[in-house]
Amino acid sequence: MINGLCKNGHVLAAHDLLCLLEKTIYKPNVMAYSVVINGLCKTEMVDNALKLKSRMIDKGISPDVVTYNSMIQGLCDFGRWKEVKDLLNEMVNQKICLTVVTFNILVDSFCKEGNVKEAEDVFEIMTRQNIYPNIVTYNALIDGYCLQGKMDRAKEVFDSITGNGLKPCIISYNSLINGYCKNGKVDEAWRLFLEASSKGLEHTTVTYNSMIHGLLGEERIADAWKLFNDMETRQVHPDLFTCNILLEGLCKTHQIAEAFSFLRVIEDKGVSPNIITYGILINGLCKDGKLEDAKKLLNELPSKGLKPDNHIYAIIIGSLCEEGFVDEAKDLL
Secondary structure, three states, X not given: OHHHHHHOOOHHHHHHHHHHHHOOOOOOOHHHHHHHHHHHHHOOOHHHHHHHHHHHHHOOOOOOXXXXXXXXXXXXXXXXXXXXXXXXHHHHHOOOOOOHHHHHHHHHHHHHOOOHHHHHHHHHHHHHOOOOOOHHHHHHHHHHHHHOXXXXXXXXXXXXXXXXXXXXXXXXXXXXXXXXXHOOOXXXXXXXXXXXXXXXXXXXXXXXXXXXHHHHHOOOHHHHHHHHXXXXXXXXXXXXXXXXXHHHHHHHOOOHHHHHHHHHHXXXXXXXXXXXHHHHHHHHHHHOOOHHHHHHHHHHHHHHOOOOOHHHHHHHHHHHHHOOOXXXXXXXX
């Protein structure tokens, strides 16, 4: 029941049930505590998780590697590295062996923070302890190098996967494709895009999004739309990010009517536009000299359940000033 509550997002209810069980003959075991601690960490209640860990120890129940992994992940998410180190030392003192999952959490967290050197050091410690990296480890490192723009090193890690008895998965390809696109190497990304399918891997929405974004960045508009059509043919469902990048491409090329037509199409497909979507459209209207239409769309946002952000106001105010409507711009400040 505790597990079910956590899986359905009712973490506090699960926590309350655990506290209730502590007072009965049905004492919770380490698994029950671990499930709630994991739920608390995933919902950003790390301090509550740490308190619960202390309480379970007080009740004579020793946390296991699963318990520690959840807390390490939670602390890493907030960059609380000193406490991560304390937990790792605690595991060593309690003779709880670190697993590949523990190391993966550390490698991934360091990479996401841009500390690839620290991730490499963790990787070295891992291999020295005869804990073999899995595909998750390699994917984290690839993504870390891509975020740093170190594409040659990312490709080296990618190529080393097969030498270690593993196979790159679509996530490995996605990271590298995204990295190449963001670094202006769209042809290299395209080569990998084709290679992935030749290896029997199915492209995901993320794969298409990266590639479409890269093509639009190089102003290869026709190729981007061709890829979007291919995406639909293969029944890979576009998400809001797909729609926003295509809308931005249409607005940048002053195809405003087409952009609004596309908006209606995506709404019919069940994709709900967000404030970024309308920001793109309002910016497109302003750049196209359709200030009145932009203001009208701005005023319609509350009825769509959306609140204009500072970015949208800045676009409108800038356009009003350019057109000489300074007093009207001041009213929006």
